[in-house]
């Protein structure tokens with residue numbers, strides 16, 4: 001691990017301790033803010049480094065243009081793009097264009113990285129705003145994919161649980177939607193593990209990029225349900 005990543009990792013360990021103190025009311029919010037700001041200054045933590053979600057095994061961080069080869073490695077596999085509704089990437093330049101679009105227009109789109117290798121993303125997870133599933137401003141939609149070699153370790157449910165927490169507690173959303181193509185039982189299972197519940201089936205979901213009309217199932221995680229599972 002690079003020297004800088006070690007410092008950022010240490011910062012998040014210390015932040016976790018502070019978060020625990022705050023959750024247990026061992027310190028006031030004012031004491032928390034002072035201590036956290038002190039850590040940020042002392043360790044020289046940048047805004048990009050601060051905009052991370054750290055889980056037990058993963059770091060969700062913003063995409064960087066240097067990640068294009070890692071993205072291409074997995075997003076060129078049809079097993080990833082087709083269920084998500086997009087064509088497999090055909091070259092690294094295409095992955096660069098997608099990363100640029102994420103940076104410019106997708107404020108809550110994160111690269112999924114293993115803690116031991118934060119430099120090479122293995123997947124992607126996002127809270128999408130104002131999609132066709134959202135009924136109001138306080139709702140968003142979850143999307144995700146993971147490189148095939150990493151399937152089956154519960155990484156996406158782990159990432160999704162933390163992103164949902166961020167969406168409900170910090171961003172103030174009240175409901176998160178999620179869809180999956182008929183037959184994509186992997187995605188269904190991942191959603192069930194997070195607490196999403198089936199709502200309805202759309203028989204004519206138009207996937208423009210693939211020039212396809214598919215059957216899609218829609219599930220929902222409300223803040224209420226999430227609170228009941230996490231308290």
Ligand SMILES: CC(C)(COP(=O)(O)OP(=O)(O)OC[C@H]1O[C@@H](n2cnc3c(N)ncnc32)[C@H](O)[C@@H]1OP(=O)(O)O)[C@@H](O)C(=O)NCCC(=O)NCCS
Pocket residue numbers: 079080081083084144145146147150151152153154155156157179180181184185186187188189190193
């Ligand atoms: C759907 C996806 C994100 C799940 O992520 P994950 O981190 O592997 O999720 P989990 O480890 O919880 O596995 C979920 C289910 O996938 C299935 N699965 C796991 N490993 C598998 C493998 N190697 N091959 C086939 N299926 C597998 C299992 O049914 C598992 O459920 P189980 O734990 O009850 O047995 C991942 O499979 C993926 O990226 N698929 C392609 C893109 C995609 O479908 N995105 C979602 C679009 S809606």
